[in-house]
Amino acid sequence: MTVILSEVRTGAYHDSVVLMQLQRALLELPGVLDAGAVMGTEANKDLLSQVGLLTPEAQQAQADDLVIVVKAKDEAAARQALAQVDTLLAQRRSRVAQTFRPKSVESAVNTVPHARWVLISVPGRYAAGVAREALRLERHVFLYSDNVPLEEEIALKREAARKGLLVMGPDCGTALINGVGLGFANRVRRGPIGLVAASGTGLQAVTARIHQLGSGITHGIGTGGRDLSEAVGALTTLQALEVLARDPETQVIVLISKPPSPTVAERVLAAARATGKPVVVNFIGYTPPGAADGNLTFATTLGEAAALAVRLAQETDGTLEDEEGWPSFAEGQKYLRGLYSGGTLAYEALLLLRDMLPTVHANLHLEGVAPLENPMASVGHTVIDLGEDVFTVGRLHPMLDNDLRIRRLQQEADDPEVAVILMDVVLGYGAHPDPASELAPAIAQARERAAAAGRHLEVIVAVVGTDEDPQDLESQVAALRDAGAWVTTDHAQAVYRAGRLVRALDPAVGMRPVPLDAFHRPLAAINVGLEAFAESLTAQGAEVVHVDWRPPAGGNARLMALLERMKGR
Amino acid sequence: MSVDIERANAEAVERMMEARPVLVGMGTAREVIPGMRDNLLLHAGPPITWERASGPLRGAIIGALIFEGLAKDEKQAIAMMEAGEIDLEPCHHHNAVGPMAGVISPSMAVYIVENKTHGNKTYSNLNEGYGKVLRYGAYSEEVIQRLRWMNDVMAPVLADAIEAMEGLDIKALIAEAMHMGDEGHNRNKAGSFIYTTRLAPYIAKVAPNEEVAHDIIKFLGDNALSVLNPVMAACKAMADAAHGVEGSTLVTVMARNGTDFGLRVSGLGDQWFTAPAEIPKGLYFSGFKAEDANRDIGDSTITETAGIGGFAMAAAPAIVTFVSGTPQDAINATLEMYEITVAEHKYFTIPYLDFRGTPTGIDIRKVVEKGITPRINTGIAHKDPGVGQIGAGLVRPPMKIFEDALVAFAERYGF
Incomplete structure (x- = not known):
């Protein structure tokens, strides 16, 4: 049944053109059949009356009153439309060409709301304040300024990691984002190689060499020279590796730094392994454990790093997960549970996961893995080999009998702390004739139950088999995918994905994933400090707003301190 | 606290x-x-x-x-x-x-x-x-x-x-x-x-x-x-409605008596913050010059306090000549005031800025931090009694009263 609702706002004068646009915007809302937005003059009320929109309330309106009438297919639609009025009126941002230069990051953000990057090159003692402002406004920071105190750097980077933002720097001379150079950067072609660099000239030398060798760059993320120090703990480097791991265009990663402290090096290399992508590491002057270590390749010179990266990029098959496959979980979901039928696959999963996660429990013995006291009850991140004797007493091996795994799957799915379930499905002679026919419905049901409780349950399946197996690999994969599982035939890829997902959820790691959209949209930036940086962005075709910056409170230290305390409380 | x-x-x-x-x-x-x-x-x-x-x-x-x-x-x-x-x-x-x-x-x-x-x-x-x-x-x-x-x-x-x-x-x-x-x-x-x-x-x-x-x-x-x-009385009614909000750094009074410029802040009760008023810059009627001008005077700054006047300069290109400039300067004047205000007015809008609301609600923190004082359009009085208006122009309050208010606010609320 159609419903007409009206609202009269006393003393709210608006220009008739504005009101006509409001009226048009209201008409575009779902369920709205007709709308009127006018000042309550007699002439306007006559007009409303002619189209059947003059409600008794509108009839009472005075010439100074704003009258909004909505005719909709039902009351809910009409109410929703009226609730939109303020938003619709506020949407009218200035599109007028303005030669005005904003005086602060805040008003620059108001001028160019889509600018996600803030370049800061003001004197060091003011730089942290500007960077804090940028983070407060949810913007990524390229911090060229030097002489920023170490404790400020740590505080900024912790805040950024908490918010899913990057602080590149301080003392960061170079970055390349989506084909645009920030600060000092060479003109290099786009390509499959991403960089994380604690050294500006190192980043320039490697990207230039990659270009010379005919390949190109996705993104080059600078971290600032102190990032890999013990004190800072490689916060930006870890975030950057995590971003490039998820970036579908980045197929090979190059990591450049002066030699980090041994504990930090270990953490960074674990994160590099966790990317699951080929990573060329050049810790300048660091003695590598060998030429290669899993997906890590060590280079001793910048040129060698570039050459290795180009070669590895040519070798990769280019099958990479896309951004859409990155789910979002509910509050409290944080753990991984691996439910394996194959012992060696479980073992391989543990080998990879123990380097990615703080603690992993298992019913297998392996150095660096915590033993699981009761194999029937998972603890934290747990990988279980269901082929162990304790499970197979009096029943068939899980490669033949899916019952035990299905029950365990439901048990894990009902645990509100579980985010990811990792499974193997082994095909071939002797195995269950059609495992997907039982597992797929169970997976679908487990995911539905979690969804009903407001959670996203990510089920990742690695299928081992061939197209000539009796179960038919292709149809098994298809059935599992239809059930909502993320399926691959590369077991390590499945483990890396599972590990990265829960790593991002782990409060001990303390990082919120940096959204990829800022890397994929055309670069728009706000520049505070050296005008040359703004000019070079403009020359590269990027959109930039230069802030007419002055020291806060005229540089008065006492007032600056007061203002700082009066913010964010 | x-x-x-x-x-x-x-x-x-x-x-x-x-x-x-x-x-x-x-x-x-x-x-x-x-x-x-x-x-x-x-x-x-x-x-x-x-x-x-x-x-x-x-x-x-x-x-x-x-x-x-x-x-x-x-x-x-x-x-x-x-x-x-x-x-x-x-x-x-x-x-x-x-x-x-x-x-x-x-x-x-x-x-x-x-x-x-x-x-x-x-x-x-x-x-x-x-x-x-x-x-x-x-x-x-x-x-x-x-x-x-x-x-x-x-x-x-x-x-x-x-x-x-x-x-x-x-x-x-x-x-x-x-x-x-x-x-x-x-x-x-x-x-x-x-x-x-x-x-x-x-x-x-x-x-x-x-x-x-x-x-x-x-x-x-x-x-x-x-x-x-x-x-002005209407602006005073709007500003008074905003006065006395505990913890607010919003300016609710700006006023001059021809000697001092005074300021009051919503969260600081009836306390005045004052400093010597400036002499406005502007255009003089024929026969008068800057030396004839009195210090800034009047309660009409209540208009800027409520988000109009100098803050809405972009709405009034016809009077830009008074304040030295081109219509673009008028636009810039309003854009500058967005830097020190907390809102865009819901009801007072500027056609040229695509009906953006005027900059409303001066925050003393923003004034001090950015070093931008409110921009005030004003008439200029002769310094001798009885001569009358001798011009019109632009004036800004002394920064000191905003700094003093900020310090007082920090003391009052324990920052």
Whole structure:
């Protein structure tokens, strides 16, 4: 049944053109059949009356009153439309060409709301304040300024990691984002190689060499020279590796730094392994454990790093997960549970996961893995080999009998702390004739139950088999995918994905994933400090707003301190 | 203690924007203004003594005492002031505002504006027009004669007309005038036309005869500042609605007395922060120059406080020549004020900026942090009493009062 609702706002004068646009915007809302937005003059009320929109309330309106009438297919639609009025009126941002230069990051953000990057090159003692402002406004920071105190750097980077933002720097001379150079950067072609660099000239030398060798760059993320120090703990480097791991265009990663402290090096290399992508590491002057270590390749010179990266990029098959496959979980979901039928696959999963996660429990013995006291009850991140004797007493091996795994799957799915379930499905002679026919419905049901409780349950399946197996690999994969599982035939890829997902959820790691959209949209930036940086962005075709910056409170230290305390409380 | 400044400011500016000032009537100052008494004169700006008062304010005080019949001439008026027989208090201590010297004496007719949203009332005197006028410190016979006509002939008719029309919504009038080239402080031409055309039919109806009706409508219509005083009272009503919000750093009063510039802050009660007022920069009428100018004077800065005036300069390209520039400078002036305000006005919008709301709600923190003081459009008074307006231009308050207020706020709230 159609419903007409009206609202009269006393003393709210608006220009008739504005009101006509409001009226048009209201008409575009779902369920709205007709709308009127006018000042309550007699002439306007006559007009409303002619189209059947003059409600008794509108009839009472005075010439100074704003009258909004909505005719909709039902009351809910009409109410929703009226609730939109303020938003619709506020949407009218200035599109007028303005030669005005904003005086602060805040008003620059108001001028160019889509600018996600803030370049800061003001004197060091003011730089942290500007960077804090940028983070407060949810913007990524390229911090060229030097002489920023170490404790400020740590505080900024912790805040950024908490918010899913990057602080590149301080003392960061170079970055390349989506084909645009920030600060000092060479003109290099786009390509499959991403960089994380604690050294500006190192980043320039490697990207230039990659270009010379005919390949190109996705993104080059600078971290600032102190990032890999013990004190800072490689916060930006870890975030950057995590971003490039998820970036579908980045197929090979190059990591450049002066030699980090041994504990930090270990953490960074674990994160590099966790990317699951080929990573060329050049810790300048660091003695590598060998030429290669899993997906890590060590280079001793910048040129060698570039050459290795180009070669590895040519070798990769280019099958990479896309951004859409990155789910979002509910509050409290944080753990991984691996439910394996194959012992060696479980073992391989543990080998990879123990380097990615703080603690992993298992019913297998392996150095660096915590033993699981009761194999029937998972603890934290747990990988279980269901082929162990304790499970197979009096029943068939899980490669033949899916019952035990299905029950365990439901048990894990009902645990509100579980985010990811990792499974193997082994095909071939002797195995269950059609495992997907039982597992797929169970997976679908487990995911539905979690969804009903407001959670996203990510089920990742690695299928081992061939197209000539009796179960038919292709149809098994298809059935599992239809059930909502993320399926691959590369077991390590499945483990890396599972590990990265829960790593991002782990409060001990303390990082919120940096959204990829800022890397994929055309670069728009706000520049505070050296005008040359703004000019070079403009020359590269990027959109930039230069802030007419002055020291806060005229540089008065006492007032600056007061203002700082009066913010964010 | 923890106070959420952002929330307090959001609340204060919401109250400022949602206030709905309506001109509800006229009255005699001693009867309607709270705390008004026979030996009291109200004046613009922060508190001041006769000794420190500037030329235009002294002239206006002299004129008011003659108008009241308390002094027969200048000499006697000065003697009374020097003897301390007459008290001086700011208009702002009595919910009132007055342009330039802003002197309101007990017998003067005043506008009564009521904020229909929050219920508070405010007051302002009647506008005398241009030339030799009391608000610029003139007190010659013609000035006193005009005041008497305004008080005895015009005010009763306006009172009846306003009653007959059941009040006039000044907020809606301001919003409409801003789409007609007014910024509400230096330019009130459109607003005064609207004001006159809205009142005229009722004046014609209630005036004792055609002659009086003619004189009043002509007086209002000839004066492009007719509506300034109701507009100021309306801004005062909006600013008062935002005053007294615990933890708010919003400015609720900016006012000058010709000697000092004064500031009040929503979350800091009735405390004034003052420093010597500046001399405005601007254009002078022929025959006058900067040396003739008095220090900044008047309560009309209540317009900027409420988000119009200099803050809405982009709405009034016609008067950019006063402040040195091109229409682009007018746009930039408004854009600059967004830097120091917490909101864009929901009801006062600027066509050229695609109907963006005016910058509203000055935050003392932003002023100090960015080193940008509010931009004020103002008339310029001659420093000698009785000469009148000699130009118009731009002035900014001294930064010191914002810094002092910030420090006081930090002490008051334990930052």
